[in-house]
Amino acid sequence: MTGFTPFNDEVPFMMGVQRLRRTALMKQRMCPVMDADYALNWIDSLVLDKTGHRLSDLQRVILQQVWQGRKYFDIAVDYGCTEGHAKDVGAQLWKSLSDILGEKITKQNCRSVTERCLKKARSFKRKLGNTFEQWGKAPASSLSDSAVPNPSSCLSFDGSQDSINAAFIGRDEAIAHVSYLCDEGHPLIVIQGEGGLGKTTLAQQFFSHHSFDAVLELVISTDPATITPAEHVVDEWLRQDLGDEPGADFGIALSRLKRHLRSRSIGVLIDNLEPALDADGCFINSHRNYGELLKILSDRRVQSITLVTSRDRLCEPSLTLKHYRLPSLELSAWSTSFNYRQITVCTDTLREMHRAYGGNAKAMGLLSGVIQEDFAGDMNAYWQLNQGDLLMAPGLRNLVSSQVDRLQALDTDAYRLFCRMGCYRYQTIPYLPIEGIFALLWDVPAHRKHRVLTALKNRSLLESQNGSYSLHPAVQTESIARLRASPDWEQAHREAATFWTTRIERINTRRDALQAFEAYYHYIEIDDIDAAGRVILTSRINRWNQFLPLGSTLYRFGLVHSTFDAVAYVIQQLESQPIKPPQLGELYNIWGDMHWIQGHVQAAIACQQQTIEIADQQLQAHHTVPPKASLLDETLKIGEPHPLQSSTQQLDPSHRLYYLKMLAIDSSLSLGLYNIDLWELDTAAQQFGQVIHQAQQTRHHAWAEKATVCLALVQAYRGQRAIAMSLADQVRQSLLKAPSDSVGRAAYFLQILGRAYGAIDELDPAATLLNRALSAAETGHYLQIQGRALSGLGAIARQQHQWDTAITHHTNALQLLESIGAVCDLAEAHVQLALTYQHLNQETNSHFHYESAIALFQTMGALKQLERLLILRTEP
Numbered sequence: 062m063t064g065f066t067p068f069n070d071e072v073p074f075m076m077g078v079q080r081l082r083r084t085a086l087m088k089q090r091m092c093p094v095m096d097a098d099y100a101l102n103w104i105d106s107l108v109l110d111k112t113g114h115r116l117s118d119l120q121r122v123i124l125q126q127v128w129q130g131r132k133y134f135d136i137a138v139d140y141g142c143t144e145g146h147a148k149d150v151g152a153q154l155w156k157s158l159s160d161i162l163g164e165k166i167t168k169q170n171c172r173s174v175t176e177r178c179l180k181k182a183r184s185f186k187r188k189l190g191n192t193f194e195q196w197g198k199a200p201a202s203s204l205s206d207s208a209v210p211n212p213s214s215c216l217s218f219d220g221s222q223d224s225i226n227a228a229f230i231g232r233d234e235a236i237a238h239v240s241y242l243c244d245e246g247h248p249l250i251v252i253q254g255e256g257g258l259g260k261t262t263l264a265q266q267f268f269s270h271h272s273f274d275a276v277l278e279l280v281i282s283t284d285p286a287t288i289t290p291a292e293h294v295v296d297e298w299l300r301q302d303l304g305d306e307p308g309a310d311f312g313i314a315l316s317r318l319k320r321h322l323r324s325r326s327i328g329v330l331i332d333n334l335e336p337a338l339d340a341d342g343c344f345i346n347s348h349r350n351y352g353e354l355l356k357i358l359s360d361r362r363v364q365s366i367t368l369v370t371s372r373d374r375l376c377e378p379s380l381t382l383k384h385y386r387l388p389s390l391e392l393s394a395w396s397t398s399f400n401y402r403q404i405t406v407c408t409d410t411l412r413e414m415h416r417a418y419g420g421n422a423k424a425m426g427l428l429s430g431v432i433q434e435d436f437a438g439d440m441n442a443y444w445q446l447n448q449g450d451l452l453m454a455p456g457l458r459n460l461v462s463s464q465v466d467r468l469q470a471l472d473t474d475a476y477r478l479f480c481r482m483g484c485y486r487y488q489t490i491p492y493l494p495i496e497g498i499f500a501l502l503w504d505v506p507a508h509r510k511h512r513v514l515t516a517l518k519n520r521s522l523l524e525s526q527n528g529s530y531s532l533h534p535a536v537q538t539e540s541i542a543r544l545r546a547s548p549d550w551e552q553a554h555r556e557a558a559t560f561w562t563t564r565i566e567r568i569n570t571r572r573d574a575l576q577a578f579e580a581y582y583h584y585i586e587i588d589d590i591d592a593a594g595r596v597i598l599t600s601r602i603n604r605w606n607q608f609l610p611l612g613s614t615l616y617r618f619g620l621v622h623s624t625f626d627a628v629a630y631v632i633q634q635l636e637s638q639p640i641k642p643p644q645l646g647e648l649y650n651i652w653g654d655m656h657w658i659q660g661h662v663q664a665a666i667a668c669q670q671q672t673i674e675i676a677d678q679q680l681q682a683h684h685t686v687p688p689k690a691s692l693l694d695e696t697l698k699i700g701e702p703h704p705l706q707s708s709t710q711q712l713d714p715s716h717r718l719y720y721l722k723m724l725a726i727d728s729s730l731s732l733g734l735y736n737i738d739l740w741e742l743d744t745a746a747q748q749f750g751q752v753i754h755q756a757q758q759t760r761h762h763a764w765a766e767k768a769t770v771c772l773a774l775v776q777a778y779r780g781q782r783a784i785a786m787s788l789a790d791q792v793r794q795s796l797l798k799a800p801s802d803s804v805g806r807a808a809y810f811l812q813i814l815g816r817a818y819g820a821i822d823e824l825d826p827a828a829t830l831l832n833r834a835l836s837a838a839e840t841g842h843y844l845q846i847q848g849r850a851l852s853g854l855g856a857i858a859r860q861q862h863q864w865d866t867a868i869t870h871h872t873n874a875l876q877l878l879e880s881i882g883a884v885c886d887l888a889e890a891h892v893q894l895a896l897t898y899q900h901l902n903q904e905t906n907s908h909f910h911y912e913s914a915i916a917l918f919q920t921m922g923a924l925k926q927l928e929r930l931l932i933l934r935t936e937p
Contacts, residue, residue: 104158428443461539599611659882767810859900
């Protein structure tokens with residue numbers, strides 16, 4: 062989290078010396094002009110409040126240098142990037158600052174506009190009195206105007222706007238206390254207190270006022286049944302935030318995370334932990350892995366600081382941590398907050414309210430919003446009407462319930478929207494686009510939807526960030542409970558699922574895939590297993606220009622664990638139905654590939670055999686039952702196509718027939734590939750021959766070409782050089798002539814054909830094919846194909862006695878394949894590197910990689926591979 066715009070990922074990689082040089086330059090530029098430094102920190106805090114991210118290194122350098130009147134060329138030279146990249150970053154920076162400051166910012170007027178806005182912000186700060194002056198107790202890095210609202214709010218303040226910094230009034234001692242605990246050497250601190258005290262806000266402010274290389278965040282679901290497993294969280298942190306690959310094993314992922322924590326300054330925020338705890342303050346059985354994660358985070362040798370917020374005390378005996386009980390806000394803080402909202406304060410009334418709600422920070426914000434919105438800022442009128450309802454309420458939950466009851470009485474549409482928003486998860490996708498909100502207003506005219514959303518937002522029941530929305534964890538439970546009790550439970554989930562499905566038409570990024578997958582969880586909530594399965598099977602074009610089911614694309618993006626679990630659950634539920642639905646075969650097909658990737662080859666074979674059996678049964682039904690009464694039509698009404706149709710559920714009988722045959726052929730092709738990895742070459746050859754026989758010169762001819770490529774490899778491995786050459790030459794030209802936009806689709810079979818030529822010592826065509834596959838895989842970030850192609854190129858380099866090149870290729874292949882947990886490919890990569898070291902007479906290295914391969918082959922149950930290795934190790 063080094064910046065707030067997407068282009069930060071494009072900053073070129075710099076070696077260690079260049080990074081040190083940039084850091085030194087930044088410090089040098091920051092020191093001479095104190096006003097520039099002050100303004101930069103102020104802008105940084107505004108950006109953080111608005112976007113949740115700090116300025117990147119390059120953005121900070123641009124601001125510092127532009128302040129001094131320097132040109133982009135000079136900035137680029139000092140930073141170590143191209144002038145064009147600096148200009149692109151600058152253009153996006155000015156656009157973002159224009160949105161934040163409320164007026165157009167350019168390179169030319171940046172300094173003058175910033176100085177003018179900062180002057181007005183300081184003036185506003187002085188009007189608030191000495192409340193914010195107590196920030197001096199916090200670390201020096203926090204001594205900026207971050208507690209001052211955005212200048213646009215200051216200049217056009219109408220009493221209706223709120224600010225996270227204003228909500229932080231009265232917490233200077235708390236943030237100083239947390240800072241003190243960190244300085245005392247406590248890497249894991251649990252901020253404990255009842256709901257609404259401001260635990261999350263305190264933690265966020267702490268991280269915003271301290272410098273970290275990265276800040277990792279996790280919000281625990283309020284529903285224990287839907288908490289994201291710890292292993293998925295670690296996978297996400299490593300892949301998305303730390304630029305690392307997690308691997309298949311949770312222990313390996315934790316080890317990699319530990320290395321980052323020991324070598325880098327990292328902040329970690331784990332918010333709302335208590336749903337994962339039992340009555341004794343220990344982790345519930347289904348989430349014991351969170352204990353393992355916190356062990357890593359609490360290690361005194363890490364450079365990280367972890368803040369955990371929880372209503373309950375964390376009492377895991379194996380953890381070393383520090384609890385900090387967050388006190389309630391003082392009466393003076395409530396008074397300042399109400400004044401900030403331009404509410405006339407009656408001291409006696411405020412004291413009663415403060416006492417009734419225990420100084421709760423969230424209650425303070427909610428109450429001031431209600432008084433301002435519904436009682437025209439009249440505190441006494443509000444309290445006279447409501448004090449009997451809330452005096453007995455000990456905490457935030459009762460306050461939220463009261464607030465929602467009031468919303469129900471005042472605005473029926475906004476109340477219904479609040480309840481319906483409980484259907485969203487706010488986990489993988491924490492904030493909803495406005496279209497996701499409007500999807501729940503199916504019974505509200507289009508011209509009134511914005512008003513309903515604004516009403517909900519103004520009552521502080523809706524969190525917003527950059528035009529996206531979510532429910533605060535404190536109110537989400539109430540929303541879910543009310544939705545369950547309403548007649549809208551099922552329809553809300555269906556509308557949300559349809560929104561996610563129709564929103565994503567093409568999957569270019571991992572985030573696209575995750576958004577499309579959200580629909581699965583909505584159907585699971587309403588126990589519509591058929592629809593959940595259709596989500597997994599809905600096909601879209603992906604970044605590799607492949608038209609694949611969502612499940613297949615998900616695991617290609619490295620989301621193996623969550624997809625595997627989802628498919629397994631749907632299959633289990635569908636298998637229990639009296640009549641097996643048609644989509645079951647497709648799900649087994651995808652599940653088989655996911656078993657294969659993880660090295661569970663026997664289970665993968667069983668899945669594909671199931672697919673073939675189911676497809677054959679449906680083909681027989683197709684020929685014996687009239688089309689309109691076939692089993693394939695039972696899940697749909699004729700003439701009413703479902704938005705989540707999988708291929709077997711198209712209403713055209715000829716297309717159903719085509720797809721079912723294709724499914725059986727594809728599974729046979731997969732079985733051949735699996736048997737190559739087991740070194741069951743005779744069986745593999747039989748499978749590929751069967752595919753060629755079934756598909757050649759039919760509508761499925763593409764599968765015949767794929768099988769021909771694979772059969773060429775098998776024959777090469779079997780020593781049938783002439784046959785392998787003939788087969789390879791049949792398909793070589795068609796693969797090489799593939800259009801540029803389809804190379805990504807063909808990359809997997811390009812590298813197989815390259816391996817086939819390499820196995821018969823035809824090194825030139827082998828290198829051409831493997832390099833083309835590698836280029837396509839690198840462009841599309843397809844790590845499995847990259848690893849396989851590099852391993853093949855390493856074998857070619859070995860055959861050419863280019864030892865250094867061979868070892869480099871093999872080593873890179875191992876790293877890539879290990880990072881994604883591609884067990885079968887990883888085993889073969891170890892074999893190839895062992896052979897290279899064997900040719901170099903480096904017995905120790907060769908032995909290590911042979912033993913690594915043996916261990917993996919044993920896991921796979923690949924007995925023929927073990928026999929093969931015995932022969933290879935004895936060859937000269």
